[in-house]
Amino acid sequence: xxxxxxxxxxxxxxxxxxxxxxxxxxxxxxxxxxxxxxxxxxxxxxxxxxxxxxxxxxxxxxxxxxxxxxxxxxxxxxxxxxxxxxxxxxxxxxxxxxxxxxxxxxxxxxxxx
Amino acid sequence: xxxxxxxxxxxxxxxxxxxxxxxxxxxxxxxxxxxxxxxxxxxxxxxxxxxxxxxxxxxxxxxxxxxxxxxxxxxxxxxxxxxxxxxxxxxxxxxxxxxxxxxxxxxxxx
Numbered sequence: 001x002x003x004x005x006x007x008x009x010x011x012x013x014x015x016x017x018x019x020x021x022x023x024x025x026x027x028x029x030x031x032x033x034x035x036x037x038x039x040x041x042x043x044x045x046x047x048x049x050x051x052x053x054x055x056x057x058x059x060x061x062x063x064x065x066x067x068x069x070x071x072x073x074x075x076x077x078x079x080x081x082x083x084x085x086x087x088x089x090x091x092x093x094x095x096x097x098x099x100x101x102x103x104x105x106x107x108x109x110x111x112x113x
Numbered sequence: 114x115x116x117x118x119x120x121x122x123x124x125x126x127x128x129x130x131x132x133x134x135x136x137x138x139x140x141x142x143x144x145x146x147x148x149x150x151x152x153x154x155x156x157x158x159x160x161x162x163x164x165x166x167x168x169x170x171x172x173x174x175x176x177x178x179x180x181x182x183x184x185x186x187x188x189x190x191x192x193x194x195x196x197x198x199x200x201x202x203x204x205x206x207x208x209x210x211x212x213x214x215x216x217x218x219x220x221x222x223x
Binding site: 102 | 149
């Protein structure tokens with residue numbers, strides 16, 4: 001079974017721009033969660049989508065948004081980029097049965113200049 | 114105060130040593146406790162998964178959860194150079210959003 005895929009793997013943007021990151025979950029998984037990882041704050045939860053609906057949201061400003069499509073693929077968008085948005089953005093796919101284990105993708109490394 | 118606190122290390126041990134990694138948490142509603150391993154330039158991979166208090170063993174790895182003291186531990190026996198990675202503890206309630214520690218970077222020296 002293929003794992004979680006994220007595209008692109010690396011991205012360089014400048015302040016004020018916007019960016020869209022993509023995540024394809026494991027086949028059959030309907031829940032996708034997004035996390036931001038930085039050296040100072042570690043991994044922080046952004047939001048979770050299940051069946052195209054945002055089910056849970058972390059403590060991030062409205063510049064961070066996401067959506068999920070009917071095939072469970074998800075995108076997250078960051079508008080008006082700030083230097084502090086430079087981070088590794090990780091997507092996690094959850095089976096939503098049994099232990100609800102989360103399987104992470106390799107991440108998208110975003111650098112904001 | 115972060116929901117999950119973890120000693121950031123770094124930690125450097127000789128091959129074959131026993132490694133002890135620790136976290137504390139503040140939210141009494143946490144029911145599920147996990148340890149993830151993250152290699153450089155990779156996403157975290159689930160190592161151990163524990164529900165409520167108790168011990169769980171898987172090969173050279175043992176996870177312990179003490180809910181009375183809100184303490185989470187991971188022990189690695191007979192550590193190998195391939196264990197060199199960043200180890201992240203994580204907890205959650207019934208919802209899927211995980212609260213992570215900041216990670217401990219471990220280096221096992223051959």
